[in-house]
Amino acid sequence: MSGPIDFYFDFSSPYAYLGSHLIEPVAKKHGREVNWHPFMLGVAMKGEKTFPLTEYPLKGDYSRMDFDRTARYHNIPFIMPDDFPKVTLAASRGFLWISKNDRAQVIEFARAVYAAYFVEGKDISDPEIVADIAAGVGAGRSAFLAAIQDPEVKEAFKKSVEEIVFDRKVFGAPFFIVDGQSFWGADRVAQLDEWLTTGGW
Numbered sequence: 071m072s073g074p075i076d077f078y079f080d081f082s083s084p085y086a087y088l089g090s091h092l093i094e095p096v097a098k099k100h101g102r103e104v105n106w107h108p109f110m111l112g113v114a115m116k117g118e119k120t121f122p123l124t125e126y127p128l129k130g131d132y133s134r135m136d137f138d139r140t141a142r143y144h145n146i147p148f149i150m151p152d153d154f155p156k157v158t159l160a161a162s163r164g165f166l167w168i169s170k171n172d173r174a175q176v177i178e179f180a181r182a183v184y185a186a187y188f189v190e191g192k193d194i195s196d197p198e199i200v201a202d203i204a205a206g207v208g209a210g211r212s213a214f215l216a217a218i219q220d221p222e223v224k225e226a227f228k229k230s231v232e233e234i235v236f237d238r239k240v241f242g243a244p245f246f247i248v249d250g251q252s253f254w255g256a257d258r259v260a261q262l263d264e265w266l267t268t269g270g271w
Contacts, residue, residue, distance in 0.1 A: 072102060075105070076105050076107060076247040079106065079245075080111035084154075085255060087187075088137070088144065088146055088148070088256040100266045106176070106180055112157075137150055149189060151191055153193065156193070157195050158194055159195075160195070164209075165179060166226060167223050168204065175208055182203045182206060183203055239252075249270075253265075
């Protein structure tokens with residue numbers, strides 16, 4: 071097994087949700103682990119002076135169509151939330167807290183948060199709802215709610231986002247880095263697969 075695939079995502083990103091489904095089979099094919107890294111896409115957008123795709127007049131209509139079409143193409147369950155986008159600090163901080171103790175559990179949590187938003191239409195900006203999701207994968211509900219308000223957890227996540235955006239130069243989601251190569255977008259997972267298959271070009 072060679073080095074891992076680093077997967078950078080925002081819980082509110084439809085393309086990152088789709089990318090989360092697509093990257094794991096590719097990683098398994100090549101004997102790689104996937105390291106999940108939540109960040110706040112809004113921080114990157116502010117630096118790039120951009121906005122969510124759905125806020126652009128023409129890109130917005132196209133992107134909504136493409137989210138759904140891409141999900142259908144890959145047979146991934148998907149319903150575009152009415153209340154898009156969301157600020158997902160509770161889920162992201164919680165991910166960081168859970169990840170310190172249990173890697174398998176934190177990925178299960180991330181998948182459950184994504185399903186809650188993009189399949190069930192739940193409000194994942196609500197800490198109480200996210201705490202229910204955490205409890206559902208075995209994390210203590212009360213401990214989770216306390217952790218996401220812990221100053222140390224808040225600061226750790228803030229520093230993590232700054233490192234991801236400003237040091238690792240991650241500007242969109244999903245964003246993958248493997249063997250020093252960066253791939254941006256769910257539609258680049260196929261290219262990432264081919265890169266690992268051929269050894270690059």
